[in-house]
Amino acid sequence: MNLKSFKPVPVLIAVTTISLACFFQSQFFSNRFDFFKRLEWVTYDQRVKVAQKFPVPSATNLAVIRLDEITVKILGNLAWPFPRQLHGKVVRELAAQGATAVGFDILFGELRPFDSLVAMPDRSLVESDVFFADQMRAAGNVVLASESEIFPPPLFASNAMAVGDIAAESDSDGVLRRAKVFMDDPQHGRRWHMGIVLAAKALALDLDRAVIQPRRIILNSSTGERRIIPVDENGDFLINWSIPWDDPKRLTVMPYGALIEFDKIRQSGDLALYRQALDLFRSESGRSNLAGDAPFKNKLVVIGSTLVGNNLTDRGATPLNKQDYLLSKHWNVANSVLTNRFIRPTPYLIAVLLIVLTGVLSAWLTLQLRAVAASVSVALAILLYIAASFYLFVQFRYWIPLVVPVVFAMVLSHLCLVTYRVLVEQNERRRVKAVFSKMVSPSVVNELLNVQKLSLGGARRQITVYFADVRGFTEMTDLHQSRAEEYVQENKLTGLAAEAHFDAQARETLATVNLYLGTIADKVKEHHGTLDKYIGDCVMAFWGAPITNHQHALCCVRAAIDSQRAMHVLNQQRALENKKREQENLARVATGQPPLQMLPLLTLGSGINTGTIIAGLMGSDTHGLNYTVFGREVNLASRLEGVSGRGRIIIGEATFRDLERDDPRLAATCVALPPEKVKGFRNAVNIYEVPWKIVSEIPAAEDIPIPALGTVKI
16 A cells, blocks of 8 residues: 555545634634633743743843731731832932832822821921822832823822723633733823833833834834834733742842831931941842842842732732732833843744644654654654743743644644554455465465555566476376266266265365365465466466565475475375275265265476566456466466476476576586477477475475575565
């Protein structure tokens, strides 16, 4: 079965599965195929987690001020919401330390005029909200949060550097993976994501002159910095979750309450006490990243809550953890902009190309290899593809699709084609077995069934043909017929009785010839020959097809020798039986019983020839198939059998030359005969006789190793 040739059915199966995979990829982000979409997200999250084990260079100017348990203790269990003057003091301290920008992950929905009063250096009192607004104006680097319909009051918004969007919408499985680059508010204008605003401040990116293009947003600065943010059709970008919420190596971290205390000391004017307090805090907290007298100098600072149970705290699932502090999204977004390292999904056309390539590879492996080898190869290809997807994400943050190419393009294609091959190959196995089970030995049948590519069509083959004719069959038939007629006449049998006797005689005749023919066929199969057909009382067989045998002439001659010896042994056994019958017949005649007939002893004439012959299946599936050979060299083998006489093996010159090559000892025993003029051939042909009776010079059949079978020719 030549699978390399074009066959429309497997190609159609492969094209259908690949097309189905492309369709699923085109509908990947629709709600109709949420199951496969979630599977892809699971693989995406795994890639994010693996990437954490291979850190890449990140920004060194990121910091976080956390409202945590330490803050609650420092502030004397002050209840939330804190007086806004405290936010003002934090802004004042960070400005004094030289922070680049400060982002509040806290929503300020309305003013609280009766919050508290703050005493100023000139002993005047100002409202807490006013104090906060004044400090923001003085610092000039504060970014306030907005979300949906919640926008800071004008007093705060007008004094802040910018208002950043902190809205976060999780995917359908509840995991936060993406954010919007900006939100266009009809009332307040465009609001960029807070992380982008913070990074833009550090890089001097001009957000007002951003270039909005399909699938990307370009940000430029006057200093030559440029950032291209990849976005989808909804304006969302994937958050590069590379810095966890508590990473002491890449984040400068301090409790909100501690910063309030440092501001209080700084306002007292005792700088020596300030340094001592900072050193004490470093030693007790183990924060070695709080370097120098101004640990937040040139930092991008995010302020938010990590208090458990606080309604200010925003927690949810991220690719890194099932429960994470979502304020970390701001510095991860800022880090992407600062390092110019964004997660880039595969464009649809490239994803389709990957699907086609993986599908074609899976189909090719399935059709070219045997079932087990194909499954192993496809499994290895899948593992290599998965490894490549993880490598591309870890090294380049490039997200290629995994579920659709693997599940549909590779696995589904492989399973469908394997199923097709099993059905087709089972039919082919049944066909081969039906054709050859009675022509060759069981071992050759098994060899044929295990061959990957079997060509049974017409093909030229170098083979050896064997004709073995049972001599004396015609005389035996005539003798049995005449004896049957004599018996019928002597016993005056008529009608059914006469017919029954003739039929019994015919069965005995047929049984005799079948015994001799079967003996020859057994020897043919023992030597791995192909039994072609019975032509009356003649057996036709050949070697070298459909299984290649490089010593086909030697195997054929050995089979002929063993056939002659088997016939000789059979005749000896029948001769002994005849002697017993002679003795028994004396007693039968004395008692008036009919004598037992003597068993006929038949001989064998054999003709063998080697050459290039056409071999293949003849007939049709409807009316029957026969694997046979034909050609000039077949005719010569048949002619040599005709001149062989009784009990002789005659071979052609080509067969003799192969014997000289493969078994010089056997060839040396052959006897050259005068060239024979045979019918159908213009010139006389050189012939040789193989003497099979010289046992001392010819090894017994069981002592002769049979040459190993070769592979199937195509």
